[in-house]
Amino acid sequence: MRLNVRLPDGTAHQLDALDGWRVMEVVRDWGLPIKAECGGACACATCHVWVDPEWIAKLVPPSDEELEMLDGAFQVDERSRLCCQIIMSEALDGLALELAPESLADVPSERVAVGG
Template identity: 40%
Template sequence: MSIQIEVTAASGRQQQLEAADGALLMEVLRDQSDGVEGICGGCAACGTCHVHIAPQWLERLPAMPAEEHNLLDALDVRNDQSRLSCQIRLDASLDGLSLIIVPAEC
């Protein structure tokens, strides 16, 4: 099953991406869009995969681990919709997910 993701880059460019069930969101964004670097490789250590998730999708995401929360607290543009895409594994419940890529701060 493929999962559709609606992505808005920091530049405002919109894309519709397709991902496999079980894929890591950061890897999909890094490989198919602009603006996600994922420098730490998904360890929740750099913040270069920071995204703002559309509010209607937040409750469907897995709980935020402490490491993610701590790193997001250190970023300037954190808001209530902030997540690290390296901490989100895609599944059918996230088909249609909508997000905005936040420019990397480092």
């Protein structure tokens, strides 16, 4: 499976993803600069992403807990999700999203992978 991730600077990465993994885990494990401070517990909004509009309807709707966390994020709109709450599946092969600027961590550039 593939996950397509854009960074705020416009760079695009196509990442190999595994069924059942959280999108946040895939992004983090490939070395892209995502904060994801709570590690996927839906206890912060530091993995805020904008999902490409054609993929929104394919996602499980956000829980009340996720919506509450998104209230603390910046530039939230109808495309906003916490990527720790999106679980990869065959139905999401090719999922495309962009990391929100406030979700970026300071990561040395040599750690950034481009995917398989």
